[in-house]
Amino acid sequence: METAPQFFRNGPGPFARLFIFAILSCLLIAEDTRFKYFPQLRQTIGVIIFPLQKIAYIPSDIYDQVEKLITSFNLLEENVKLRQLYLDRREQLLRLEALEAENTHLRRLLGAVQQIETTAKTKVVLAEIQYTPRDPFNHKITLNKGSYHDIELGQAVIDDKGIIGQITQLYPWSSEVTLLTDKDHAVPIQVVRNGLRSIVSGTGKNNELELRYLSVNTDIQQGDLLVTSGIGGVYPPGIPVATVLKIEQDSAGDFALVTSAPIAGVNRNRQVLVLSLAQVESNNSLETPTIESGTN
Amino acid sequence: MYVPASSLFIATSLVIALILNFLPLQGDLLIARPDFVAFAIAYWNVNHPHKLGMSVAFGMGLMVDVGNAGILGQHALAYCVIFYLTQIFGRRLRLFSLLKQAPQIGFFLLIMQIVFALVALSSGSTLPGWRYFHATIAGALLWTPASFAIALLLKPKPDSSAL
Numbered sequence: 001m002e003t004a005p006q007f008f009r010n011g012p013g014p015f016a017r018l019f020i021f022a023i024l025s026c027l028l029i030a031e032d033t034r035f036k037y038f039p040q041l042r043q044t045i046g047v048i049i050f051p052l053q054k055i056a057y058i059p060s061d062i063y064d065q066v067e068k069l070i071t072s073f074n075l076l077e078e079n080v081k082l083r084q085l086y087l088d089r090r091e092q093l094l095r096l097e098a099l100e101a102e103n104t105h106l107r108r109l110l111g112a113v114q115q116i117e118t119t120a121k122t123k124v125v126l127a128e129i130q131y132t133p134r135d136p137f138n139h140k141i142t143l144n145k146g147s148y149h150d151i152e153l154g155q156a157v158i159d160d161k162g163i164i165g166q167i168t169q170l171y172p173w174s175s176e177v178t179l180l181t182d183k184d185h186a187v188p189i190q191v192v193r194n195g196l197r198s199i200v201s202g203t204g205k206n207n208e209l210e211l212r213y214l215s216v217n218t219d220i221q222q223g224d225l226l227v228t229s230g231i232g233g234v235y236p237p238g239i240p241v242a243t244v245l246k247i248e249q250d251s252a253g254d255f256a257l258v259t260s261a262p263i264a265g266v267n268r269n270r271q272v273l274v275l276s277l278a279q280v281e282s283n284n285s286l287e288t289p290t291i292e293s294g295t296n
Numbered sequence: 297m298y299v300p301a302s303s304l305f306i307a308t309s310l311v312i313a314l315i316l317n318f319l320p321l322q323g324d325l326l327i328a329r330p331d332f333v334a335f336a337i338a339y340w341n342v343n344h345p346h347k348l349g350m351s352v353a354f355g356m357g358l359m360v361d362v363g364n365a366g367i368l369g370q371h372a373l374a375y376c377v378i379f380y381l382t383q384i385f386g387r388r389l390r391l392f393s394l395l396k397q398a399p400q401i402g403f404f405l406l407i408m409q410i411v412f413a414l415v416a417l418s419s420g421s422t423l424p425g426w427r428y429f430h431a432t433i434a435g436a437l438l439w440t441p442a443s444f445a446i447a448l449l450l451k452p453k454p455d456s457s458a459l
Contacts, residue, residue: 017350018380024354025376028369033419045362049318052311053363056318131320133364136327136424137416140365169365176365183420204422 046171057130125151125274130174139182146173154234156275162240162263163187163228164272180209180262189241190229194219197229200242200260209242211258216249220258236277301344301450309336310356318363327427330435333360334378334408338401339443341382342389353379370415378408394440402436
């Protein structure tokens with residue numbers, strides 16, 4: 001038997017709908033933060049919204065073009081400057097090569113194990129920062145190159161000063177970089193001054209990293225430069241990561257609270273380099289780095 | 297003066313809102329940028345109820361999440377909340393003038409941002425600074441002029457083919 005004509009929409013009421021969708025959202029959130037069963041879901045949505053993002057970048061693309069046009073007027077001057085810089089760097093590089101040769105020679109004399117670092121070759125892709133998300137909770141940026149441009153998960157991203165972060169999500173034409181400051185991100189480092197190895201982790205705050213679990217009597221000073229140690233094989237060794245800002249003694253525990261500031265910044269320039277450590281053809285299986293670190 | 301909005305018009309406005317949300321801004325501008333998608337959902341729900349479903353809000357949320365590189369489901373939940381609030385209080389809101397609607401919309405946006413922050417906190421993030429809520433203020437300030445502009449666009453007579 002048919003009911004009376006419908007004056008009101010039926011179906012679940014507003015609150016019931018909210019309840020259903022809230023549960024659905026919570027399941028998704030749990031899935032995304034803990035289990036990650038469906039990485040394809042994110043990829044699919046990423047492909048759907050790609051044209052919209054492309055449209056959103058049009059204004060900044062136009063701005064770039066105009067800027068390029070303006071800079072092209074004093075190209076000559078810039079060229080001279082860059083040539084000068086190139087010669088300077090070239091000289092440093094030559095010295096570095098000599099030092100490297102000397103280093104391997106001395107190592108051989110000492111009978112020490114060939115350091116893996118010198119044999120690791122890196123491949124570089126130039127990419128541009130396209131987007132920094134708004135919400136202060138996630139420390140990620142989006143680059144304009146993706147799997148289509150031979151970028152892979154887990155590759156390190158650097159700028160002219162030091163490490164920025166690591167590729168953690170791949171789309172065909174773009175990729176996401178988790179910054180050093182992300183709370184789930186950690187980098188194996190080494191103090192330049194004394195070779196002390198440790199791990200520096202993000203705190204979730206801007207411009208703040210921390211060195212966890214260093215005992216109070218560790219030899220670490222304010223202003224110490226921290227560089228990547230190359231352990232773990234994700235980051236190539238010797239790239240600057242942070243400088244130590246302050247060291248506090250935790251009266252309760254045995255650990256020192258060491259805060260440091262990252263050296264590279266995402267706000268400064270838009271061009272970044274994506275590094276990949278090519279497989280090392282090393283004969284000692286003990287120190288072969290593995291590249292597949294995946295997320296974080 | 298209720299002017300029915302075509303589904304095409306609403307869909308276009310949502311796509312434009314998404315594009316505005318994806319604009320590559322930086323620094324203070326980025327923090328003060330109102331959430332245009334939330335704004336659009338609130339606007340259509342208040343002024344043209346029953347045109348959108350909650351599933352649309354949910355879907356838009358997923359897209360913003362992916363575009364934002366955030367936790368999947370975070371915006372989706374927040375948009376469902378603002379959808380619910382504007383659906384419940386929409387009729388009451390329409391009794392007020394546009395100027396008086398603005399602070400109330402601001403309040404809804406605030407609740408939405410708090411939901412958003414709670415999700416982030418539950419996954420272990422630290423509390424954001426007060427600057428985080430600038431977007432709410434921007435959204436509330438935008439309400440009156442934007443509502444006025446959309447109402448102008450929807451006026452049927454002169455150029456309904458504008459969009």
